[in-house]
Amino acid sequence: MGKKHRDPEAELTAVIEQYKKLSPVERELMANQVKAPMRAHLARAERGMLMDRSPGRMATVMTDGIELQAPHLDLIDNLYRRIAAGERIKAMVEMPPRHGKSQRASRWGPLWFLRRQPLKRVMLASYGSELADDHGRWVRDQIGEHTDLLGIKLHPGSRAASRFDLLAPPKSGVRGGMVTAGVGGSLTGKGFDLGIVDDPFKGSDDASSPAQRDRVWEWYRSVFYTRRAPGASQIIINTRWHEDDLCGRILQQDPDGWERINLPAIADSPDDILGRPIGAALWPSRYDEQDLADTRKAVGERIWWSLYQQRPRPMEGGVWKWPWISDNRISPQQLLGINLTRVVVFVDPSGGDTQRDEVGVVAAGRDAKGDLYVLADRSAQMGAEQWGRAACQLAIDLRADAIGVENNFGGDMARQVIAQAWAELDRENLTRGLLRPRLIDVFAKQGKRLRAEPIAQLYAQALVHHVGEFVSLEGQMVTWMAGMDSPDRMDAAVHALTELAEPASSGPTTGTYTRGPLPGRR
Numbered sequence: 041m042g043k044k045h046r047d048p049e050a051e052l053t054a055v056i057e058q059y060k061k062l063s064p065v066e067r068e069l070m071a072n073q074v075k076a077p078m079r080a081h082l083a084r085a086e087r088g089m090l091m092d093r094s095p096g097r098m099a100t101v102m103t104d105g106i107e108l109q110a111p112h113l114d115l116i117d118n119l120y121r122r123i124a125a126g127e128r129i130k131a132m133v134e135m136p137p138r139h140g141k142s143q144r145a146s147r148w149g150p151l152w153f154l155r156r157q158p159l160k161r162v163m164l165a166s167y168g169s170e171l172a173d174d175h176g177r178w179v180r181d182q183i184g185e186h187t188d189l190l191g192i193k194l195h196p197g198s199r200a201a202s203r204f205d206l207l208a209p210p211k212s213g214v215r216g217g218m219v220t221a222g223v224g225g226s227l228t229g230k231g232f233d234l235g236i237v238d239d240p241f242k243g244s245d246d247a248s249s250p251a252q253r254d255r256v257w258e259w260y261r262s263v264f265y266t267r268r269a270p271g272a273s274q275i276i277i278n279t280r281w282h283e284d285d286l287c288g289r290i291l292q293q294d295p296d297g298w299e300r301i302n303l304p305a306i307a308d309s310p311d312d313i314l315g316r317p318i319g320a321a322l323w324p325s326r327y328d329e330q331d332l333a334d335t336r337k338a339v340g341e342r343i344w345w346s347l348y349q350q351r352p353r354p355m356e357g358g359v360w361k362w363p364w365i366s367d368n369r370i371s372p373q374q375l376l377g378i379n380l381t382r383v384v385v386f387v388d389p390s391g392g393d394t395q396r397d398e399v400g401v402v403a404a405g406r407d408a409k410g411d412l413y414v415l416a417d418r419s420a421q422m423g424a425e426q427w428g429r430a431a432c433q434l435a436i437d438l439r440a441d442a443i444g445v446e447n448n449f450g451g452d453m454a455r456q457v458i459a460q461a462w463a464e465l466d467r468e469n470l471t472r473g474l475l476r477p478r479l480i481d482v483f484a485k486q487g488k489r490l491r492a493e494p495i496a497q498l499y500a501q502a503l504v505h506h507v508g509e510f511v512s513l514e515g516q517m518v519t520w521m522a523g524m525d526s527p528d529r530m531d532a533a534v535h536a537l538t539e540l541a542e543p544a545s546s547g548p549t550t551g552t553y554t555r556g557p558l559p560g561r562r
Contacts, residue, residue, distance in 0.1 A: 056085045088191070095120050095144060095152035102186065110323050111314050113144050115301050119275060120149045123234060124156040129273040130298045132287050134280055134350040136305040139323050145277050146175045146238045151182050151190075153234055154216055158192045158206050162218040163232035163267060167242040169202070169222035175238070176220035177201035192216075224259050231267040238277040240286045244343070247281030257289050280350045288352070305332050305348040308511035310420070319509065341518065351515055359492050360517040364499035369506045375413065380405040383415065385435045385477075386444040386536035387427060388528045389454070399427040400532030402513065403434050406540040411503055414537070417510045419529045424453075428461030435477050436470065444480035444535055455479055482535050492520070492530070495537045504537065 055078070062070065067086065071079055091098040094117035099107035116133060123129050135141040150162045166172040180194065180201060187193050195215060198205035205217035221227050223240045240256045241247040268274075278287045290298065306329070307316035316322075321329050336344045341362050346352040388400035401418040415438060418430050435443050445454035462476045498504050506514070516527035 095148040098152050099148045112303050113140055116144045123273045128271050131275050132300045133277045134302045136348040147178050151179045155190050158216045159214045160216050160233040162234045164220045164236040165223050166238045167223050172220035173201045180204045227263050227267050231269045233269050233272050235274045244281050247285050280352045281346050283352045302350055304350050359496045362518050368502050375507050378407050381408050382406045383438050383440040384442045384536050384539050385431050385440045386532045387431045388446045388531040398528050400528035401430050402532040402536050403438050404536035412537050412540050414506045417513045424457045428457035432461045440477050442478045442480050447481045492534055495534050
């Protein structure tokens, strides 16, 4: 009998596959035991395993560590991992400029996805075909320059930046690839397994045009959306220039199933997706809080809130002006030298009792001179039980003399909620021996503008000071205009400041009263 034919390539493949199944310690031991040629093959396999983990890991390997990684980029990586694993994803990525979102989501992400799923097709659109083609050209060039490392190869007859195919595997007629186009342009031909829209608006002027917003929406619905393959995923990368931009329109008309990676430059919510404390920068190793404060001052409030905080607001403010707040702000340390004669907590319930509704819970104080201070904002999405406890706890923390509730949805219920919450805290020995503050019912029969304007004029006269920064509350104040939906935080603050500013409320009293404009302050 003749000798059995050896296939060195098949043997090497078997060794590599065995190596990949080992633990890290076992892989290191095996690499140290084999000869140099095999060690090189194992090192290559190790590099490939690292690249398989995520777009960020692949970027680190291919750039020798130059491409940076950060927690917010991990969130984008995780989207791609889930999509490559077969999960259908619809996601919006809202992130400030120069924080790596396009580089990761529109370049490294598609490249990694095609490496992992070479039979799939990626479609990418941006506000202009030139930018979209730049992304496509970058992905194409990486495949051409690093074919061996990536394990995928361009088809020789299809290499345009705006449309390229991968070489089909042996005995397969299916070819993966990528196509790019400008938003509003044609995307005829092949569909997509992964569709990416990266910045559908060129800038503020583009997004501020109702006609252009309608054109982008119609293009998304009639062109982009119709090119989906079965089980396709979508990623929209959108700087929030306008509340009715593409993300805003989708969230208003078809919100089901969409995930949002909403990351402001400065954390402004206790529910921050990265768990950052309020005031923390998104990428402090590159842009720390001082860098971002300088940016805010340079670009102005409108651009800051839309471009950096992902909270688009109207071009012009309404009743409040930013300098009225920012120029009179004091620090908590400065407050230590001020003797407050009164402290109140006010609640503006949403009108319902579900935890999806935001409830305004704001505390304010007054000194002997009559200056007013916004002390805390504990507003959040809460049901009645939660907001009652939050208001009572805040009153305990600040030793408030009164708790007020706008009772348009039921004064008796409001009193009961506060009473029950205080009793629970007392049973838990959390009231610190304090008596329950008096309860104030507010029936807001005047329109919001009539209630807000007198308080706004106190701000204009530099008589109101925010103790620290209340990002969400201040955003509601400076963006609110008559006719807009009810801003709960702002309403709670207005009620608290009105209670403290009115001469009739200079000391503890009892009873129910009706709010009206401040005498002499209109």
